Amino acid sequence: xxxxxxxxxxxxxxxxxxxxxxxxxxxxxxxxxxxxxxxxxxxxxxxxxxxxxxxxxxxxxxxxxxxxxxxxxxxxxxxxxxxxxxxxxxxxxxxxxxxxxxxxxxxxxxxxxxxxxxxxxxxxxxxxxxxxxxxxxxxxxxxxxxxxxxxxxxxxxxxxxxxxxxxxxxxxxxxxxxxxxxxxxxxxxxxxxxxxxxxxxxxxxxxxxxxxxxxxxxxxxxxxxxxxxxxxxxxxxxxxxxxxxxxxxxxxxxxxxxxxxxxxxxxxxxxxxxxxxxxxxxxxxxxxxxxxxxxxxxxxxxxxxxxxxxxxxxxxxxxxxxxxxxxxxxxxxxxxxxxxxxxxxxxxxxxxxxxxxxxxxxxxxxxxxxxxxxxxxxxxxxxxxxxxxxxxxxxxxxxxxxxxxxxxxxxxxxxxxxxxxxxxxxxxxxxxxxxxxxxxxxxxxxxxxxxxxxxxxxxxxxxxxxxxx
Numbered sequence: 001x002x003x004x005x006x007x008x009x010x011x012x013x014x015x016x017x018x019x020x021x022x023x024x025x026x027x028x029x030x031x032x033x034x035x036x037x038x039x040x041x042x043x044x045x046x047x048x049x050x051x052x053x054x055x056x057x058x059x060x061x062x063x064x065x066x067x068x069x070x071x072x073x074x075x076x077x078x079x080x081x082x083x084x085x086x087x088x089x090x091x092x093x094x095x096x097x098x099x100x101x102x103x104x105x106x107x108x109x110x111x112x113x114x115x116x117x118x119x120x121x122x123x124x125x126x127x128x129x130x131x132x133x134x135x136x137x138x139x140x141x142x143x144x145x146x147x148x149x150x151x152x153x154x155x156x157x158x159x160x161x162x163x164x165x166x167x168x169x170x171x172x173x174x175x176x177x178x179x180x181x182x183x184x185x186x187x188x189x190x191x192x193x194x195x196x197x198x199x200x201x202x203x204x205x206x207x208x209x210x211x212x213x214x215x216x217x218x219x220x221x222x223x224x225x226x227x228x229x230x231x232x233x234x235x236x237x238x239x240x241x242x243x244x245x246x247x248x249x250x251x252x253x254x255x256x257x258x259x260x261x262x263x264x265x266x267x268x269x270x271x272x273x274x275x276x277x278x279x280x281x282x283x284x285x286x287x288x289x290x291x292x293x294x295x296x297x298x299x300x301x302x303x304x305x306x307x308x309x310x311x312x313x314x315x316x317x318x319x320x321x322x323x324x325x326x327x328x329x330x331x332x333x334x335x336x337x338x339x340x341x342x343x344x345x346x347x348x349x350x351x352x353x354x355x356x357x358x359x360x361x362x363x364x365x366x367x368x369x370x371x372x373x374x375x376x377x378x379x380x381x382x383x384x385x386x387x388x389x390x391x392x393x394x395x396x397x398x399x400x401x402x403x404x405x406x407x408x409x410x411x412x413x414x415x416x417x418x419x420x421x422x423x424x425x426x427x428x429x430x431x432x433x434x435x436x437x438x439x440x441x442x443x444x445x446x447x448x449x450x451x452x453x454x455x456x457x458x459x460x461x462x463x464x465x466x467x468x469x
Contacts, residue, residue, distance in 0.1 A: 026134050029090075030365060030366060064306075065255050067254060102150045106154075110458070126455070141184050152190060181231070235247040267330040269438050271299040274356055274370075357441065401459060
């Protein structure tokens, strides 16, 4: 027994070493501080230096804000306190360790359900996944979010194996769900998927320690309360500072009183699909010129509409700033396009944006051109992009096939159904949310990868009893 165990640990160490090497590669060739990174960092600095959750205003006190939930700024604040203000290098190395912990959680969950071979496959798939590893090199919320997703599902399984009472796994579920929402507010969908699974497990339990359904369900409600509690002081702070009821963060990412360009956003949704449009149009609005040549042909339904759009953009480019009059003209143009092609606006384009987020090559943190599909522009970059797209597709296909096989594994699946349904519900809920977004960003589907890798591991299952120790 000693020799196989030693060999197993060698393989684990090798997989982790490969994962470290891949992440160090991204850290050294492509560390990236985005606009969002600097936004989070500014909040963290003001928390640390001025005790204000807000943005720096030159010559004035910091301006309070509520456009971001406090989880990631608090994480950066702790890092700045320990390693020095704006020491983002230390933040990235800490994220490297957190991401490896995510790999181990996914692998151990697969091992417990399907055996050592499946667990090892999950570890290698997670450690060598370039899409999640790349985000270690950017100070953004994704690495922490993936960790809390993996921790929540891992704790759900461990709790379902116990007497379902008040134990460490219950508290880990609650802590993971609360932390996930504090880092990214839409992770409330994770709680929405996991809490019903917990109720199902507890309600069907026949453990002798529970005398009634209400007693069996009580731990789940206590856990739900623990998930909500951290948002009470945040909501109270927002009421005190802004006199608004805002327990999370506004969808518009604006503070109370700021103008929201609803007309421009509505017009953008009438044609936008790919990520490149975010860079050239969506994020340039109210700050930089927007060129009509950066719009695809589907942005115009007729030559007259193209001329109207060109004139509107020319008028906007005079000041590069939003105004009620300009926004109203964008809204009128959007209404004209929607009335002419309602199916395109309400069905075709939302589905196309979701497909783009799922299946395009995940190159947003690389130096490769945004128009990666233009083969004649740079064949070397296009070749790499298509290879990346195929690798992304491979993870998707493996995950889908693994989930189908998982469902066909009676009687083992009967005991694992809450975990499977929780994962499926989370993916479905998140896809439904993404259908409502204006801007297509690959990172919004990165949260699926812990689930995809875990499901893919079942394809490597041996016909043996799963390990439980």
